[in-house]
Amino acid sequence: MKQYDIVIIGGGIHGVGIAQAAAVKGYSVLLLEQTELAAGTSSKSSKLIHGGLRYLESGQIKLVKESLRERAILLKIAPGMVKPVKFYLPIYKKTSRPAFYIAIGLLLYTLLGKFAAYTRFHFVPKKQWPSLSGLEIKGLKHVFQYWDAQTNDKNLTEAVMSSAIDFGADIACPAEFNGADKAPSGYEIHYTQDHEKIICQATVLINTAGPWVNLVLDKIRPAAVKREMDLVQGAHVIIKQPAPKGVFYTEAPEDKRAIFMMPWQGQTLIGTTESLFTGNPADVRPTEKEIEYLLRITRHYFPNWQTEEVARFAGLRVLPRSKSSAFSRPRETVFHQDKNHPNLFSIYGGKLTGYRATAEKMIKKIKHLLPAPKNKYSKETDDLLLTQVTDKNN
Numbered sequence: 551m552k553q554y555d556i557v558i559i560g561g562g563i564h565g566v567g568i569a570q571a572a573a574v575k576g577y578s579v580l581l582l583e584q585t586e587l588a589a590g591t592s593s594k595s596s597k598l599i600h601g602g603l604r605y606l607e608s609g610q611i612k613l614v615k616e617s618l619r620e621r622a623i624l625l626k627i628a629p630g631m632v633k634p635v636k637f638y639l640p641i642y643k644k645t646s647r648p649a650f651y652i653a654i655g656l657l658l659y660t661l662l663g664k665f666a667a668y669t670r671f672h673f674v675p676k677k678q679w680p681s682l683s684g685l686e687i688k689g690l691k692h693v694f695q696y697w698d699a700q701t702n703d704k705n706l707t708e709a710v711m712s713s714a715i716d717f718g719a720d721i722a723c724p725a726e727f728n729g730a731d732k733a734p735s736g737y738e739i740h741y742t743q744d745h746e747k748i749i750c751q752a753t754v755l756i757n758t759a760g761p762w763v764n765l766v767l768d769k770i771r772p773a774a775v776k777r778e779m780d781l782v783q784g785a786h787v788i789i790k791q792p793a794p795k796g797v798f799y800t801e802a803p804e805d806k807r808a809i810f811m812m813p814w815q816g817q818t819l820i821g822t823t824e825s826l827f828t829g830n831p832a833d834v835r836p837t838e839k840e841i842e843y844l845l846r847i848t849r850h851y852f853p854n855w856q857t858e859e860v861a862r863f864a865g866l867r868v869l870p871r872s873k874s875s876a877f878s879r880p881r882e883t884v885f886h887q888d889k890n891h892p893n894l895f896s897i898y899g900g901k902l903t904g905y906r907a908t909a910e911k912m913i914k915k916i917k918h919l920l921p922a923p924k925n926k927y928s929k930e931t932d933d934l935l936l937t938q939v940t941d942k943n944n
């Protein structure tokens with residue numbers, strides 16, 4: 551039976567990020583993915599590598615600071631895959647947040663980003679408004695322009711896994727995790743690949759199954775404690791409209807939610823929604839109501855756009871349960887552990903943007919459970935980790 555230091559369940563951005571960090575440090579690691587890499591939320595996101603300007607409003611300063619730092623790192627280490635993009639934030643007579651309020655938020659964004667590249671903002675002069683990709687000018691009072699970044703979430707996930715493999719990680723895909731039994735030195739893990747039932751052992755078991763996180767915990771013996779959570783569906787639609795000149799950050803007039811109109815592969819991507827989801831995560835699909843909502847807001851701000859639908863998709867946010875609305879709930883990554891299972895770690899929530907930071911935190915949490923890694927935690931290994939994300943699709 552094969553023995554690993556670490557087995558990871560789930561080949562989304564968190565699983566591959568941890569596989570890469572673990573392999574760079576010299577741990578033996580196997581990643582199990584049931585369908586294909588990025589089959590879950592990691593190919594259904596808004597594809598933004600962003601500081602999360604809107605999280606400032608709910609006081610998530612630590613998250614914004616970390617996200618801005620990660621954005622800066624990814625722009626540096628994956629320049630072919632993570633690209634800066636202009637964001638336009640229009641303020642109308644009827645916009646709920648006044649211009650000075652947005653300006654304070656953007657100033658804070660600049661400060662938290664330590665005045666680094668792509669942290670500055672400015673007002674777009676009125677004479678340039680007619681060139682803003684057809685944005686409705688009636689009632690417009692100000693337009694802010696600031697920066698964030700875009701990526702191809704699926705390609706990024708694949709690139710990080712490819713780097714993990716280069717550093718020695720193993721992957722079984724498609725391979726379904728069927729269950730794990732606690733053993734004296736970790737876990738005996740059962741999975742199925744090509745109709746074959748395989749057993750391996752690992753000292754540490756990491757559950758990065760995203761929306762399936764609690765379904766995976768149901769398969770741990772003896773039973774593991776689960777965290778109460780909600781799955782919140784977010785839909786996107788791609789329309790025929792040629793790509794706008796940046797991302798437009800608008801406010802839905804009916805419920806004041808943030809809706810983004812983004813350039814995407816020559817067309818326009820619009821998202822997103824928030825509605826509670828119950829059922830099998832594999833069955834998540836956008837509803838007609840969600841698509842109509844997104845198109846209605848698009849037509850409100852861009853009355854002349856071609857809103858013919860090209861494609862639609864939906865993903866699931868994992869939000870630990872609380873009384874507040876999905877929009878205002880903390881978006882920080884939750885590392886979950888159970889005192890009866892000290893060698894089992896699960897991730898709830900998180901962001902594509904923060905995958906590297908999450909992986910580093912996870913390695914720090916499991917370090918004491920494993921023999922000293924072959925490669926010491928050093929400047930060199932950190933640098934290695936920072937240079938290896940390249941898009942093999944191009």
Ligand SMILES: Cc1cc2nc3c(=O)[nH]c(=O)nc-3n(C[C@H](O)[C@H](O)[C@H](O)COP(=O)(O)OP(=O)(O)OC[C@H]3O[C@@H](n4cnc5c(N)ncnc54)[C@H](O)[C@@H]3O)c2cc1C
Nearest residue numbers: 560562563564584590591592596598727760784900902903
């Ligand atoms: C609508 C939406 C928009 C978003 N936009 C952004 C954004 O613009 N920027 C940003 O930074 N973040 C964004 N996020 C957040 C980000 O996309 C997610 O936090 C991230 O993709 C989650 O990755 P993950 O690895 O935890 O889960 P997932 O990507 O869902 O991966 C889990 C994997 O586990 C596998 N799995 C499950 N069960 C098993 C099993 N039994 N055996 C083997 N494999 C299994 C699944 O097949 C899946 O591939 C968005 C999220 C949503 C929902």
